[in-house]
Amino acid sequence: MLNSENKTFVLDTNVVLYDYRCIYSFEEHNVVIPITLLEEIDKFKRGNEIINFNAREFSRELDALIGDKFLHEGVKLESGGVIIVKTNIKKDDYLREIFWEDKPDHRILTVAYNLSKEYGTDKVCLVSKDINLRMKSKSIGVFAEDYETGKIKNIDELYSGKNMIEGIHHDVIDRIYKETHVPLEETGIGITPVPNENFILRNTSQSILATYIKEENALRIVEKRRAYGITPRNAEQIFALNACMDPRISLVTLSGKAGTGKTLMALAASLEKRKEYKQIFLARPIIPLSNRDIGYLPGDVHDKLDPYMQPLFDNLSVIQNQFAEDSPDYSRINDMISNKKLLITALAYIRGRSLPRVFFIVDEAQNLTPHEVKTIITRAGEGTKIVFTGDPYQIDTPYLDSRSNGLTCLIDKMKGQEIYAHITMEKGERSLLAEIASNLL
Known part of the structure; x- marks a missing residue:
């Protein structure tokens, strides 16, 4: 009773x-x-x-x-x-x-x-x-x-992975440029960072990008660099590319609205670091339209999946088109796809596999539950790197929202881990038109 x-x-x-x-x-x-x-x-x-x-x-x-x-x-x-x-x-x-x-x-x-x-x-x-x-x-x-267990309290206070500090003495900025590493207590930033937190340090005439390395208790310079033909266009993209290419970091989350370059940065980093991994996996969950299973679509399994995977191929085309069609870098991407060194597929076809030495990019991660995210991460073998990308405000799955989806919960739970880095990307770089529409409409 x-x-x-x-x-x-x-x-x-x-x-x-x-x-x-x-x-x-x-x-x-x-x-x-x-x-x-x-x-x-x-x-x-x-x-x-x-x-x-x-x-x-x-x-x-x-x-x-x-x-x-x-x-x-x-x-x-x-x-x-x-x-x-x-x-x-x-x-x-x-x-x-x-x-x-x-x-x-x-x-x-x-x-x-x-x-x-x-x-x-x-x-x-x-x-x-x-x-x-x-x-x-x-x-x-x-x-x-609502069922609140597992939800974060306030998404507006979710860890962003980046911080702007004004009024940094020019001697500190000059020293970071010169020595690349400066002990935290000698920087005067006035806060205690979490591991791999990123900083824009500025004064009236200078600025520098840096990240906090916990094992050294120091700020390290973050330099702008190209990755497989892609050059980051803003500080957020520089931070994202740096995290995706840093061998110390095994798990990365990149969140932000469409057009901020989340998937592009992750994919460019994976191609740049391809020799360090056996395979590159690029996957996303399938969210059928009108709740109808993809089995209703015509064709074989590849025909059914193509419409859902097309945004991933679009990002790959952006990278490929940085090179001439007769260049080795252009043809290498086609060869990697043919040899299954680069695999673009639905997430359901990867779930359950063990993933040793894989660079694994999970796109649209906001449509995953916390349990699904946990299942994916626990499949990571030795030498594997996982990058989750998505927009917590763009949910296509029933009964998930900005506070309960797997991407948001992952960011909230993993903050502070030394093998984890996160960047919230806010500035759209797709086009001026896309940025205006995203902000106003």
Whole structure:
């Protein structure tokens, strides 16, 4: 039975599909699983996507938890709360008039409504990642909230990886130019950086780019350099290229709006450093349009994937077109693709593989869940470098947002690690028109 002294949280199916361990996130409070939720996740058990994995794992987790007990009677959790399955989906006259259509969302909402009538509206809350269902719930007097576990508190305060310091003495800037490394305490920047944090140090007449090296407790100059024909156009791109080419750093995240050069910098760095890796992987998640699987598209697997992979080929063409068609650098890219030294593919075709000595670029990482990002990183073998790129504000996946997507969570969690670097890229370099449109429209 439910503990009437504590709050009762009613779970929507999408919460389980987002985090199969969600039942442990409510401390001493009651967790209610509507019978409809169990019916719905049964439809998601087959498949290789993260929601299919979560559906299977939730069923196993629940089965191991209850043992030989009955779920409709309630099972005590170690946190002190109770987990219970509720089957009361009977609507009263009020609900029948409003939600006459019989569908899973309405059945789950009915469970929450009936519990709020029994225990009080201040004791019951529907937890859903579906905004519309939360609005429906609040329309009938039932509290509702998003599933917040794993979300960062404020994306506006997310680590940017770069800092501008004004008023640096010209002797310090001259010394960094001359010696390339200067101990932190002798720079006078006045803050304690995190490992691999980048700085624009300025005074009225000079400026210099530098990065913090923790093992030396020093600022090191970051010089502008070309990578496979690509020259960075601003400080952010210089920082990004430097991080992608730094052998000390195994994990890089580059975030920013379209046109800032995230993928281009990562790809240029991978080609410049190609001799240090067995392969270069460039991948992105497939987000089908209108929620239709790519199997509906005509042609073989390559024909189906081409429209989704085209932006990656476009970046490769930008690099290739820096050279004459008869030059070795131009033909080398074609040779690498033919020999599968450079592989451009959907992320689903790489998931599950072990990746030793690979330069792995994951594009559109904001459309991954935190669990998917973790799965990718844990596949990294010795000598592998992984670069995640994406725009946290451009989410194409249902139930993810700017605060809960895998890229944002990765930036928040990895900040401070010595093998990790991040740059938020803000200045668009695609064209003046693209930059104006991005800022104004």
